[in-house]
Amino acid sequence: xxxxxxxxxxxxxxxxxxxxxxxxxxxxxxxxxxxxxxxxxxxxxxxxxxxxxxxxxxxxxxxxxxxxxxxxxxxxxxxxxxxxxxxxxxxxxxxxxxxxxxxxxxxxxxxxxxx
Amino acid sequence: xxxxxxxxxxxxxxxxxxxxxxxxxxxxxxxxxxxxxxxxxxxxxxxxxxxxxxxxxxxxxxxxxxxxxxxxxxxxxxxxxxxxxxxxxxxxxxxxxxxxxxxxxxxxxxxxxx
Numbered sequence: 001x002x003x004x005x006x007x008x009x010x011x012x013x014x015x016x017x018x019x020x021x022x023x024x025x026x027x028x029x030x031x032x033x034x035x036x037x038x039x040x041x042x043x044x045x046x047x048x049x050x051x052x053x054x055x056x057x058x059x060x061x062x063x064x065x066x067x068x069x070x071x072x073x074x075x076x077x078x079x080x081x082x083x084x085x086x087x088x089x090x091x092x093x094x095x096x097x098x099x100x101x102x103x104x105x106x107x108x109x110x111x112x113x114x115x
Numbered sequence: 116x117x118x119x120x121x122x123x124x125x126x127x128x129x130x131x132x133x134x135x136x137x138x139x140x141x142x143x144x145x146x147x148x149x150x151x152x153x154x155x156x157x158x159x160x161x162x163x164x165x166x167x168x169x170x171x172x173x174x175x176x177x178x179x180x181x182x183x184x185x186x187x188x189x190x191x192x193x194x195x196x197x198x199x200x201x202x203x204x205x206x207x208x209x210x211x212x213x214x215x216x217x218x219x220x221x222x223x224x225x226x227x228x229x
């Protein structure tokens with residue numbers, strides 16, 4: 001079984017500051033990893049994903065994440081945030097052996113960007 | 116192009132009633148997944164269907180059921196509603212049933228059980 005822990009439920013930052021949203025996972029098998037974003041009153045949108053290869057993954061809107069297998073982490077970063085980045089961010093994993101599309105999501109981190 | 120569409124967007128039911136939620140995937144997508152998102156939590160997997168066959172089921176009681184139609188649209192049914200079923204129900208589609216693919220989510224159906 002897999003589980004995901006997002007270490008911060010809320011992250012307030014000022015506009016143009018850097019931000020890191022932390023995600024740790026637990027799994028007895030190899031996993032694929034994802035970050036999704038949910039803007040108010042909208043569905044989830046994929047930011048980026050790690051399947052294999054380079055551990056540094058670049059996504060949309062200037063976000064990137066680094067997969068660290070030894071620390072079982074997949075932290076999301078952005079060097080300079082904008083007001084429009086205010087949203088809920090979800091880290092998710094899925095077993096590489098799972099054919100049923102069962103994404104396991106974390107509890108979410110609410111990013112609040114202040115002017 | 117139309118994204119994933121869900122209906123209804125909001126609904127209110129009372130305990131013991133039944134509800135049907137509908138989802139139309141992106142054109143050409145053959146896989147539909149359903150997730151339940153309780154306020155303040157991440158989405159929880161309920162079902163996945165691919166080519167009209169159930170591919171996966173989450174840890175939900177038998178009161179929850181789903182099906183996929185020949186046009187790849189899908190319905191989620193919940194019987195004997197409980198207060199704890201109040202949540203945002205999200206439908207997601209993908210072009211394949213593989214777990215490496217990107218999921219495209221609809222805006223959800225917000226169910227309130229009184």
